[in-house]
Amino acid sequence: MNISDVSKRTGLPPKTIRYYEDIGLIRPARDTNGYRVFQDADTHKLAFLGRARTLGFSIEDCRTLMALYEDQDRxxxxxxxxxxxxxxxxxxxxxxxxxxxxxxxxxxxxxxxxxxxxxxxxxxxxxx
Amino acid sequence: MNISDVSKRTGLPPKTIRYYEDIGLIRPARDTNGYRVFQDADTHKLAFLGRARTLGFSIEDCRTLMALYEDQDRxxxxxxxxxxxxxxxxxxxxxxxxxxxxxxxxxxxxxxxxxxxxxxxxxxxxxx
DNA sequence: CTTGACCTTCCAGTAACTGGAAGCCCTATC
DNA sequence: GATAGGGCTTCCAGTTACTGGAAGGTCAAG
Missing domain, CATH: 1.20.5 (Single alpha-helices involved in coiled-coils or other helix-helix interfaces)
Structure with missing residues (x-):
């Protein structure tokens, strides 16, 4: 999936998705042409982030929440x-x-x- | 009056007062040594701004409100x-x-x- | 081959301050 | 007169979470 597809699915603007990669919240793969390639896991993460943001959590809180989400021993x-x-x-x-x-x-x-x-x-x- | 006096009277930090001058909300006079000299009118304006800010008005709204305040024909x-x-x-x-x-x-x-x-x-x- | 819609990166701007550095000014004290 | 302190100055950078825009590569259709 390309960025605009993910944008449609998650409701997050492409700019925001790139920004989230910039600050290390996601790490989408890259195609040979340099395009970002999003897996379901990436989309899932972005949806998680989007929801946390609509609840007003700060980006740093979101980072922590993601880490907790991925930590099975939390x-x-x-x-x-x-x-x-x-x-x-x-x-x-x-x-x-x-x-x-x-x-x-x-x-x-x-x-x-x-x-x-x-x-x-x-x-x-x-x-x- | 120097900036720290006005700060005490208005409750606005000196930094904020300088910032308000920077963006043209106030124009305090200057002493020969370069220090800002605040007249009562400046203090009054700053108090007005401080109150407008605590009511949540944006800086641009404050600018407009000040202009209206000073316009006798408003x-x-x-x-x-x-x-x-x-x-x-x-x-x-x-x-x-x-x-x-x-x-x-x-x-x-x-x-x-x-x-x-x-x-x-x-x-x-x-x-x- | 060109057009248009994608995609990329990078830089700048947003709101309203706030922190900090470097350096002048003034007063008091030794 | 030297020095110490506190206050004043300017200027630069950082904060939050993006957003807009420019310059340019990529891709599919006609």
Whole structure:
């Protein structure tokens, strides 16, 4: 399989797939013409990476998860810890965003949004 | 005032303040020795920027907001539109993160987290 | 043989800083 | 006057995870 086929199957752009090879997440074989040749194992790995990325894991986390996935002697505790740390990170981000959301919602509601200059949003930013 | 004083007052690191000058958000005066000299207006601007940033506005949005703030003939509608767009962006991000959160919570709950290799998290990532 | 769709590599840019190096400035102390 | 410290300056590189684009090789069809 060539890169565009794998791209279609995994949903990852060719650029991303090349990038993942660059940083050593995959090692596809090469044809005599220099084209990458993807085996099912490569596609499988890429799908794994894609899924981990949609769950928000960092590339370095993905690297670790892949290593754990391929390690038959892994402890599920290691996977769980990673996931829990990531989850905590997400919880924190959500809390931050919700705080912004609350403030912005309030300010937007207060703002007339007309052709006059008076604006509670700017007043808030300026802390007057 | 020197940069470290302004840093203390605004909570912005000196590096960030220099960066904001670099990209043209502020234009502090200079002393004969080359040191930046901050007037109250600069400090005020930096506080404005800091607050806008904590609300998650991008630097370019901040630039626009500053311009609107300084434009006495602005329409509050322009400010409101910017804030609404930003709010929509935040809503979207929160939704994405909550989706990740739900999946991860579920997976973490399912995972024994012991010294055995069997792991629902990895199974999910591998789509088995 | 040419055209068009592939594929390759390499370089640069994105967002918003942050760390670090090299070096000047100022004040206090010995 | 020399020196030590802390603060200031600029400039360069690195961060994250790609993405766009240029220059050029490859392949199948007509």
């Amino acid at each position: 402890n599920s505790a290691d996977v769980k810890r990673l996931a829990q740390e990531h989850l905590a990170h997400i919880d924190e981000k959500i809390a931050q965003l919700q705080s912004m959301q609350a403030t912005l919602r309030h300010l937007v509601r207060e703002c007339a949004g007309d052709n006059r200059p008076d604006c509670p949003i700017l007043r808030d930013l300026a802390q007057d | 329409n509050s509608a322009d400010v409101k539109r910017l804030a609404q767009e930003h709010l929509a962006h935040i809503d979207e991000k929160i939704a994405q993160l909550q989706s990740m959160q739900a999946t991860l919570r579920h997976l973490v709950r399912e995972c024994a987290g012991d010294n055995r290799p069997d792991c629902p998290i990895l199974r999910d990532l591998a789509q088995d």
